[in-house]
Amino acid sequence: MKHIKVTPQRLLLPGLVGCLLVLLATLSLYASPYTIVLITSILMYVVLTVSWVIFSGPTGYISLAPAAFFGVGIYTSAILGRTLPLLVVIAVGGFASFCLALLIGALTLRLRGIYFAIFTFGLVELIKHFLLWWEINMTGTRGRFVIVVNNTTIYHVMLGIFVALVLTAYGIRRSKFGLALQSIGENEEAAAHIGVNVTLVKVITFAISAIFTGAAGGIMATRWTYIDPYIAFNPLFSFMPVLMAIFGGMGQFYGPFLGAVIFAYLEELLITRFPYYYMLLFGIVLVVVILFLPDGLAGLIQKWRKGGQARQHANP
Amino acid sequence: MIVTILDIVIAGLLLGGLYALIAMGLSLQYGVARVLNISHGEFIMLGALTTWSLYTVFGMNPLIAIGICGPLAFILGFIIHRLLFRRLRTLAASPAVFEGNSMLASFGLMFIIQNVALIAWGPEIRGYSYLAIPVSLGGALFGANRLITLGFAIIIGLAFYIFLARTRTGKAIRAAAQDPVTAGLMGVNINQVLALCFGLGAAMAGIAGMLISLCYPVHAVMGLEYTVIAVIVVVLGGLGSIPGSFIGGFMLGLIGSIVTAWQPGLALVAYYFIFILLLLVRPTGIMGR
Numbered sequence: 001m002k003h004i005k006v007t008p009q010r011l012l013l014p015g016l017v018g019c020l021l022v023l024l025a026t027l028s029l030y031a032s033p034y035t036i037v038l039i040t041s042i043l044m045y046v047v048l049t050v051s052w053v054i055f056s057g058p059t060g061y062i063s064l065a066p067a068a069f070f071g072v073g074i075y076t077s078a079i080l081g082r083t084l085p086l087l088v089v090i091a092v093g094g095f096a097s098f099c100l101a102l103l104i105g106a107l108t109l110r111l112r113g114i115y116f117a118i119f120t121f122g123l124v125e126l127i128k129h130f131l132l133w134w135e136i137n138m139t140g141t142r143g144r145f146v147i148v149v150n151n152t153t154i155y156h157v158m159l160g161i162f163v164a165l166v167l168t169a170y171g172i173r174r175s176k177f178g179l180a181l182q183s184i185g186e187n188e189e190a191a192a193h194i195g196v197n198v199t200l201v202k203v204i205t206f207a208i209s210a211i212f213t214g215a216a217g218g219i220m221a222t223r224w225t226y227i228d229p230y231i232a233f234n235p236l237f238s239f240m241p242v243l244m245a246i247f248g249g250m251g252q253f254y255g256p257f258l259g260a261v262i263f264a265y266l267e268e269l270l271i272t273r274f275p276y277y278y279m280l281l282f283g284i285v286l287v288v289v290i291l292f293l294p295d296g297l298a299g300l301i302q303k304w305r306k307g308g309q310a311r312q313h314a315n316p
Numbered sequence: 317m318i319v320t321i322l323d324i325v326i327a328g329l330l331l332g333g334l335y336a337l338i339a340m341g342l343s344l345q346y347g348v349a350r351v352l353n354i355s356h357g358e359f360i361m362l363g364a365l366t367t368w369s370l371y372t373v374f375g376m377n378p379l380i381a382i383g384i385c386g387p388l389a390f391i392l393g394f395i396i397h398r399l400l401f402r403r404l405r406t407l408a409a410s411p412a413v414f415e416g417n418s419m420l421a422s423f424g425l426m427f428i429i430q431n432v433a434l435i436a437w438g439p440e441i442r443g444y445s446y447l448a449i450p451v452s453l454g455g456a457l458f459g460a461n462r463l464i465t466l467g468f469a470i471i472i473g474l475a476f477y478i479f480l481a482r483t484r485t486g487k488a489i490r491a492a493a494q495d496p497v498t499a500g501l502m503g504v505n506i507n508q509v510l511a512l513c514f515g516l517g518a519a520m521a522g523i524a525g526m527l528i529s530l531c532y533p534v535h536a537v538m539g540l541e542y543t544v545i546a547v548i549v550v551v552l553g554g555l556g557s558i559p560g561s562f563i564g565g566f567m568l569g570l571i572g573s574i575v576t577a578w579q580p581g582l583a584l585v586a587y588y589f590i591f592i593l594l595l596l597v598r599p600t601g602i603m604g605r
Contacts, residue, residue: 062416107596114352114415118547119595125544126588133581235540239423246420276431283427290421291403 024159028152036155038268040223043158044216045244045264047165049256051212052241054169055205057250058181061113064238065104065120068127069097069210071233073217074146075131078227081147090157090218097214098207105203121238128233135229143228146221157219165212172205173253181205243286249296258297324577325570330462332569333469334527338542339549339561340473341520347556348493348513350411351401351418356546357539358429359389359518363525364534365433368442371529378446378530379464385522393518396425397511405510426539433536443533461530468527472520473562480558489513493556548591554601564602 028036048066056063073093080089108119135141172178180201183191192198221227240263248259263282270278293300338360345353363385370376370384401418408414449460480486491499492509500506528534528542549568553560568587575586594601 060416062420111595111599113412114419115595115599117416117419118352118551119592122544122548122588122591122595126585126592129584129588133585136581242420242423276434279427280431280435283424283429283431286424286427287400287421290417290424291400294407294417 040155042264046260047216049241049244049260051209053256054209059185062117067124067238069213070217070237073214074221074232077218077221078144078146093218094211094215097210101207101210105206128229131229149222249298252298255298328570328573332566333466336562336565337469337524338546341517342546343561345517349510354422355426357543359521360525361539363522364529367526367529386519389522390515390519394515397514441535465527
């Protein structure tokens with residue numbers, strides 16, 4: 001019989017997370033404007049990555065659709081930004097992404113493995129080119145201006161999306177629903193046989209994960225102020241979350257956060273001065289991680305901690 | 317009216333030849349080596365920019381540059397398969413895991429090659445004029461360079477088909493495509509054959525790049541566009557079927573030229589639409605198993 005004891009170690013993690021949240025929430029009171037902008041970008045990548053992992057992590061379906069959801073959020077913000085209050089616009093952006101994801105999910109989640117990846121990739125390009133053609137031939141415009149919002153507000157909205165996402169992701173991971181997802185990833189037929197409604201679980205999770213991507217797009221659009229289909233539906237927003245998640249490691253809850261924070265910071269450091277070298281590094285890291293670190297950074301940390309424990313047991 | 321139709325058909329065939337060549341390379345890489353090579357377009361870009369450099373710096377005839385681009389791309393592809401995909405293949409628990417991992421690794425490869433090219437050549441759009449002489453075909457005018465492109469695509473397609481059907485190595489490739497494990501048991505050096513296929517696919521991409529540089533402006537980020545077209549054609553023809561890719565290339569070329577004639581600017585949208593429709597209705601393609 002083991003009782004759960006309230007030891008300082010058990011309180012450490014929640015305490016740390018709490019402190020971090022308080023720090024982030026009050027950041028705008030004392031941090032420089034540059035820090036606010038930087039942390040907003042980092043949070044954006046964390047949101048994109050973690051919402052990607054909600055669905056693709058446990059099930060193993062490689063979705064390249066985040067750029068589509070992100071772009072939908074951006075366009076919602078551009079179209080409705082002038083007429084509706086900001087928070088409503090963000091919510092509509094999230095909801096529009098949710099609906100798109102429901103549609104895509106219902107249509108395509110029967111496709112397995114690589115087909116799903118190329119389908120979702122094609123979808124982003126389809127939307128982009130159709131929108132481009134529409135803008136040129138139907139509305140006669142190319143690109144739009146988005147209403148400007150100050151950086152602190154953008155930061156707070158992004159933080160709100162981030163907190164909601166973390167709670168959702170954690171909730172899904174710890175619930176029966178998350179278990180169902182895990183079993184789909186391990187063996188879809190077996191999951192169906194033990195009574196998991198495979199299609200429903202997949203479609204709903206896919207759609208929930210899209211809400212956050214869409215909302216993040218909605219708020220980021222107000223920072224960029226000018227958008228066109230090439231900016232909004234940039235396939236890079238599909239690749240980035242995948243790389244960041246793989247780099248961080250999807251086995252542990254904190255893995256994707258780690259990957260996203262490191263890469264977002266690297267991007268901030270390198271992209272303005274050495275854009276090509278940054279993307280080169282991006283590619284090299286992707287290849288190296290797939291080759292040598294299949295469990296990512298989190299896997300490495302986990303191994304290192306286990307190694308430490310084993311040594312402790314060996315020398316009592 | 318008839319002249320217009322003829323115009324559209326010939327333009328479609330000219331475009332289709334190029335698509336067929338690009339897609340055959342990818343089909344070889346996916347159908348046999350099981351790598352859905354997203355960096356395929358980057359080999360095309362390398363071929364195109366190398367040809368451009370050879371033409372503008374050394375004044376080399378692009379048609380001779382083929383003898384440099386093809387083998388260079390082959391060697392590069394062969395080495396990449398040896399260093400990267402062979403290891404992934406032995407590490408992967410199942411073929412499905414390998415397909416996913418190798419696709420992600422090829423994404424990484426795409427970023428690497430593209431940015432090395434950006435550092436080496438810069439982001440400018442380049443072009444040169446070679447054999448842009450109009451030739452009359454049934455009343456319609458077409459550039460001689462486009463006809464060369466079509467000719468090359470057909471010659472390479474046929475030569476490759478004969479190679480697959482008649483030679484011992486071709487037989488080994490076909491065996492590896494059907495069942496790599498059994499082929500290995502029958503004495504086929506499977507790693508060698510898979511690397512060979514990957515290299516041959518890269519070589520086709522390099523040659524296609526050279527042909528593209530004859531007709532279109534080239535730049536360091538052109539690759540993805542052609543990768544996407546190759547993926548669409550390969551899905552259209554059936555993943556893994558090389559004759560399917562050849563036919564699919566011409567079909568997509570025709571579709572492209574018909575849509576362009578009706579509503580310019582919608583060609584890419586039409587490609588994606590067909591692609592998505594195909595994946596939903598018949599993911600095995602027209603010649604798929």
